Every structure is written in structure tokens, then in C-alpha cells.
Amino acid sequence: xxxxxxSSAVSLAGKKRNKGKSWTSQFVRNYQLHLFMLIPIAYIIxxxxxxxxxxxxxxxxxxxxxxxxxxxxxxxxxxxxxxxxYQFQRVIVNTLRISIYSLLVNFPLPIVLALMLNTVRNxxxxxxxxxxxxxxxxxxxxxxVGMLVQFLNPMTGVYGTVYRLITGSxxxxxxxxxKPGSFIHLYVWSGVWQYLGWNSIIYxxxxxxxxPQLHEAAQIDGASRFKRILTVDLPAIIxxxxxxxxxxxxxxxxxxxxxxxxxxxxxxxxQSEVISTYVYKVGLTSGMGNFSYxxxxxxxxxxxxxxxxxxxxxxxxxxxxxxxSLW
Amino acid sequence: MxxxxxxxxWFGDSINVMILGFLSLIMLYPxxxxxxxxxxxxxxxxxxxxxxxxxxxxxLTPYRLVFAEKTIISGYRNTFFVLxxxxxxxxxFTSLGAYFLSRKNVMLFKPVMIMILITMYFxxxxxxxxxxxxxxGLYNTLWALxxxxxxxxxxxxxxxxxxLSIPDSLLESVFIDGGGHFTxxxxxxxxxxxxxxxxxxxYYGVGHWNSWFDALIYLRTRDLxxxxxxxxxxxxxxxxxxxxxxxxxxxxxxxETTKAAIVIITxxxxxxxxxxxxxxxxxxxxxxxxxx
Numbered sequence: 254x255x256x257x258x259x260s261s262a263v264s265l266a267g268k269k270r271n272k273g274k275s276w277t278s279q280f281v282r283n284y285q286l287h288l289f290m291l292i293p294i295a296y297i298i299x300x301x302x303x304x305x306x307x308x309x310x311x312x313x314x315x316x317x318x319x320x321x322x323x324x325x326x327x328x329x330x331x332x333x334x335x336x337x338x339y340q341f342q343r344v345i346v347n348t349l350r351i352s353i354y355s356l357l358v359n360f361p362l363p364i365v366l367a368l369m370l371n372t373v374r375n376x377x378x379x380x381x382x383x384x385x386x387x388x389x390x391x392x393x394x395x396x397x398v399g400m401l402v403q404f405l406n407p408m409t410g411v412y413g414t415v416y417r418l419i420t421g422s423x424x425x426x427x428x429x430x431x432k433p434g435s436f437i438h439l440y441v442w443s444g445v446w447q448y449l450g451w452n453s454i455i456y457x458x459x460x461x462x463x464x465p466q467l468h469e470a471a472q473i474d475g476a477s478r479f480k481r482i483l484t485v486d487l488p489a490i491i492x493x494x495x496x497x498x499x500x501x502x503x504x505x506x507x508x509x510x511x512x513x514x515x516x517x518x519x520x521x522x523x524q525s526e527v528i529s530t531y532v533y534k535v536g537l538t539s540g541m542g543n544f545s546y547x548x549x550x551x552x553x554x555x556x557x558x559x560x561x562x563x564x565x566x567x568x569x570x571x572x573x574x575x576x577x578s579l580w
Numbered sequence: 581m582x583x584x585x586x587x588x589x590w591f592g593d594s595i596n597v598m599i600l601g602f603l604s605l606i607m608l609y610p611x612x613x614x615x616x617x618x619x620x621x622x623x624x625x626x627x628x629x630x631x632x633x634x635x636x637x638x639x640l641t642p643y644r645l646v647f648a649e650k651t652i653i654s655g656y657r658n659t660f661f662v663l664x665x666x667x668x669x670x671x672x673f674t675s676l677g678a679y680f681l682s683r684k685n686v687m688l689f690k691p692v693m694i695m696i697l698i699t700m701y702f703x704x705x706x707x708x709x710x711x712x713x714x715x716x717g718l719y720n721t722l723w724a725l726x727x728x729x730x731x732x733x734x735x736x737x738x739x740x741x742x743x744l745s746i747p748d749s750l751l752e753s754v755f756i757d758g759g760g761h762f763t764x765x766x767x768x769x770x771x772x773x774x775x776x777x778x779x780x781x782x783y784y785g786v787g788h789w790n791s792w793f794d795a796l797i798y799l800r801t802r803d804l805x806x807x808x809x810x811x812x813x814x815x816x817x818x819x820x821x822x823x824x825x826x827x828x829x830x831x832x833x834x835x836e837t838t839k840a841a842i843v844i845i846t847x848x849x850x851x852x853x854x855x856x857x858x859x860x861x862x863x864x865x866x867x868x869x870x871x872x
Binding site: 283285286289290293294296297301302303305306307308310321366369372373375378384385386389391392393394395396399400402403404406408410414415418477478510511515529532533536537544548551555559562 | 626711
């Protein structure tokens with residue numbers, strides 16, 4: 254730190270000599286610059302670091318009257334309560350089930366789409382398919398889940414009307430949305446609709462950097478189209494794939510709050526309660542006194558996430574020759 | 581060389597194009613479904629079987645009902661407030677921070693940068709964040725949706741990498757003319773970073789437009805709800821719309837066509853501007869990926 258200050262002072266002096274500026278104008282210049290930073294820094298401290306200090310309530314019995322610093326210490330009680338509670342296993346299993354299933358489906362499909370799009374010769378068609386496939390990304394989560402509910406409405410939705418067309422019956426089918434087992438499939442496959450196109454963009458960009466001469470050479474050697482995809486295109490995007498895989502594997506223990514919460518109902522709760530929704534319910538909906546408990550669960554989750562990210566990163570450094578790593 | 585295709589390849593290509601075409605139709609259909617549904621007459625919806633491929637009849641009743649709904653109007657009003665004021669905060673704060681971080685030889689660069697990067701990987705979590713916002717007196721005000729999220733670390737880093745690409749000579753000319761950093765930022769850096777500014781406006785703007793979780797945890801009063809919270813209430817919680825009029829016999833169906841109209845009028849604004857801004861979105865995505 255002293256070094257930085259020294260070097261900036263040196264460079265200041267250097268500039269001063271070079272341009273013959275007066276000391277005051279130099280001061281005004283950098284005073285403005287540091288004033289600039291004051292606002293964002295104050296902001297980051299207030300809205301990012303103050304909550305980080307608030308994490309200590311995970312180890313306390315927080316009561317709003319006494320405040321964060323004044324509440325009595327409780328040690329690891331809240332963590333122990335969580336590990337022993339019947340919810341512990343349920344929310345962890347659900348979280349992992351949803352994120353692994355989601356990863357298995359949502360990770361490879363954009364790669365397949367990108368490889369398929371890359372072989373299309375008609376630029377216009379390619380562009381149209383791209384545009385259409387990433388429209389859903391811009392819809393809000395509320396609208397997406399709302400559309401899902403409408404679609405699967407047993408009376409007026411596509412599900413209901415097609416069911417009646419096929420079976421010829423006049424009665425309505427049972428509701429899918431309320432069937433506990435269907436939650437995870439609806440979650441994952443509606444996710445494909447939302448993110449397929451958007452997630453393929455990065456691969457399409459990587460593929461556009463492939464030298465056409467490689468393809469020509471392979472073609473002269475008699476490689477078929479499919480073979481060229483496997484031997485020319487796929488290796489070109491392997492680095493991109495590994496970085497994204499690391500990132501995804503690092504977030505296995507975090508399932509986004511929004512969609513799960515919106516898709517939850519009393520009937521599918523056994524399958525759909527994940528860590529983030531549980532933290533919300535414990536902390537902010539069930540009255541006072543559970544702040545500490547909810548914070549403890551949240552902290553447990555973010556520690557696991559950090560460990561996972563570091564672990565996966567370390568593993569990929571160990572295994573791959575050209576050391577794909579995040580940092 | 582590449583233009584000659586064998587029969588097998590031609591066959592493969594056709595299959596490929598067919599699959600992609602079919603995929604696009606599937607992707608598009610849910611949107612079309614909402615569109616058709618929103619113009620359909622409720623009594624015909626009740627009788628319909630099979631996939632909806634065109635509007636059943638034609639009526640504007642659902643749209644009339646939507647615009648008569650008070651919560652939707654107030655939702656739009658609140659969202660526009662948060663969007664416009666929020667963007668001013670977002671852009672100003674993010675630009676200030678990004679400009680500082682893009683200068684060479686600034687004091688305390690490294691500690692500040694580390695401090696900022698930590699926030700990308702670690703946060704206080706839901707409850708401490710909520711308590712903090714509460715303690716600051718923002719609870720149950722629209723400011724709770726504007727101020728806490730004013731700087732997004734990812735966007736800050738994104739904008740900084742764009743600012744870094746601006747040649748120093750451009751700024752030196754300002755300083756030689758006696759201008760300070762204030763002039764440099766607002767007269768030179770921001771104007772020449774128009775594409776990056778568009779990306780910021782889009783990322784933050786779409787964020788404001790689509791967000792509802794902050795409203796869920798910070799707003800108690802219904803009158804303050806932004807549009808997405810109102811939508812959640814109607815589309816997902818199934819709160820019935822206040823419907824009166826000629827088509828009441830098919831109440832359930834009318835509810836559904838009206839919901840479809842709501843989906844249409846709340847997504848069309850975003851989808852309309854989207855083709856024009858598409859290239860900026862993707863540009864932003866690419867800059868972000870370079871950093872990673």
C-alpha cells in the first residue's frame with residue numbers, strides 16, 4: 254500500500270514536471286477522482302459489507318430490540334438445530350436433485366444447438382433461429398411461470414384441450430401442476446425453453462472463430478460432416494465448455510430462489526422445498542425470532558458453495574493439461 | 581471446395597434445418613398461444629379442443645378488462661418510477677466506480693479492487709441484507725427497490741473493462757485543456773462509451789422491469805407493488821380479476837383470456853425494443869466472458 258502511494262506520488266511529480274501544471278490543478282484533478290470513488294465505496298460498504306458483518310447473528314440469539322451487536326452469543330446452536338431437523342435432509346436432497354437434473358439437461362443441449370446451428374449455411378435462417386430461441390430469456394420469471402400455469406390449465410390450457418381431443422372425453426384431466434412428482438420435470442424442461450438459445454450464444458461465438466481451412470483440410474481427407482463436427486468443431490469449444498462446467502458445478506448447491514418459489518404449492522412442497530426457499534420462509538415469513546436460524550442455514554449454504562467452487566476449480570487444474578481454471 | 585455437397589451431406593443438412601425449424605416453432609408457440617388466447621372469445625374457448633392455432637373468434641374484451649384493473653395501472657406506475665429513478669442511480673454510480681477503477685496509478689487501487697471482487701463471490705445472505713435495508717429505514721418504500729441494488733458488481737467490472745479500452749490520449753487532451761476528471765468522465769468517457777452505456781441501461785433496465793423478489797420482501801403495502809408483483813398475484817396466486825359484463829357465463833375462460841392479455845401487454849414492451857438492442861446484449865455478454 255505504501256508502495257502504491259509512493260508510486261502515485263512519483264508519477265504525480267513526473268506529470269507535474271512534464272506538463273508544467275500547477276500543483277493546485279493536479280490536486281483538484283485527483284481530488285475529483287478520489288471523490289468519485291468515495292460514493293461507490295461508501296455504497297459497497299453499506300450495502301455489501303455491513304450485511305456481511307450481520308452474518309454474526311448466525312452465532313447469536315438475535316433479537317431486534319438488542320440489535321446485531323447487542324444480542325447474546327449462542328455458539329453453534331442454530332447449526333446443530335438445522336442438522337438435526339427433519340427439514341435438513343429434505344432441502345439438501347431436493348436442492349441437489351433439482352440442480353443435478355438441471356445440469357444434465359441444460360448443460361449439453363445448448364452445445365448441441367450451437368453445433369447444429371453452426372452447420373447451417375443460410376445465414377438468414379441461422380439468425381432467425383437464434384433470435385427466436387433466445388426470446389424467452391427476456392421474459393420475467395413471473396411471466397414464464399404464469400404462462401406455464403396457463404398452458405397446463407386442465408380446463409383451458411393446451412394440456413386440457415389436447416387431452417380432451419385425444420381421449421374424446423368431456424371431463425377435464427387431473428391437474429399436472431399440483432402433482433408433486435411433476436414439479437422437477439416442469440422446472441427443468443421449462444428451463445430449457447427459457448435458456449437454451451441464450452446459453453448457446455457463447456458456443457456459437459467460439460465456433461465462429463474456427464478456421465475454415467481446418468474444415469477444408471478435413472474434407473480433403475475424406476471426413477464426413479458429422480466427423481468434422483466431432484474432430485474440428487467440438488475440440489474448438491472444449492475450453493469454453495470446461496470453464497462453464499466448472500462454474501455450473503460450483504453452484505450445484507444453489508438453486509435459484511425465484512422460479513422454485515413461484516412454482517411451489519402446498520402439494521409439491523415435499524419435492525420443491527430447496528435451501529433458498531426454506532431460508533426465506535424461516536427468516537422472513539414466520540415472524541420474529543428465526544432471523545438467527547435462517548442466517549445460519551444461509552451461511553452453511555454459502556460456505557458449501559465456496560468450498561465446491563474452489564474444489565471443482567482445483568480438480569480441473571489437476572486434471573486438464575492446459576489448466577482450465579477460473580483464477 | 582466447401583460448396584460441393586455429397587448426397588449424404590445434403591440429406592444431413594436438410595434434417596438439421598428441419599429439426600432447427602421445428603425447434604423454433606416450439607420455442608415460439610407459447611408466445612403465440614398467449615397472443616391467440618388474448619383475442620379469443622370466452623364462450624368459444626370453453627368449447628375448444630386440441631392445440632390453439634389461431635384466435636377463437638375475435639374480441640378485445642380481455643384488453644378492456646386489463647386496463648380497467650386498478651392494480652395493473654398502479655403496478656405500471658410503480659415500475660416506471662423504479663425504472664427511471666433506478667437507472668439514474670445505476671448509471672451514475674456504476675460509471676463513477678468504473679472510471680476510478682480504469683485510471684492508472686490511483687491510490688489504493690488494489691485494495692479497492694479486491695474489496696469489490698469479494699462481493700462477487702460472497703454476500704451477507706438474505707436475512708442480514710434484509711435487516712440492513714430495514715435498519716436504513718427503507719422498508720416499505722420504493723427506495724428499497726432502487727438504492728440497495730444501485731451498483732451491480734458484474735456490471736461495474738464490465739463497464740470498467742470498456743473504459744480501459746479508451747485511449748489515454750483522449751483523456752490527456754481534456755487535462756491539457758485544464759479540465760478535471762469530472763469533465764473527462766462526463767464530456768469524453770461516457771459519450772465515447774455509448775455502446776457500453778446501452779448495455780448498462782439494458783442490463784439494469786431489464787433487471788428493474790423483471791424484478792419482484794425485492795418487492796416481495798420489502799413492500800408491505802399493495803399500492804407500492806411493481807408490475808411483476810401484481811402479475812404474480814394474478815397469474816400465479818390466482819387472485820381473481822374483477823370481471824363484470826356480458827361474458828360472465830364463461831367466467832373461468834374469461835379469466836384465462838384476460839390473463840393472456842396481461843401477459844401480452846406486459847411482455848410486448850420488452851420484446852418490441854429487443855430486436856433493436858439485441859446486438860448490445862450480445863456485445864455485453866462477450867465482454868463479460870472475456871474477463872472470465
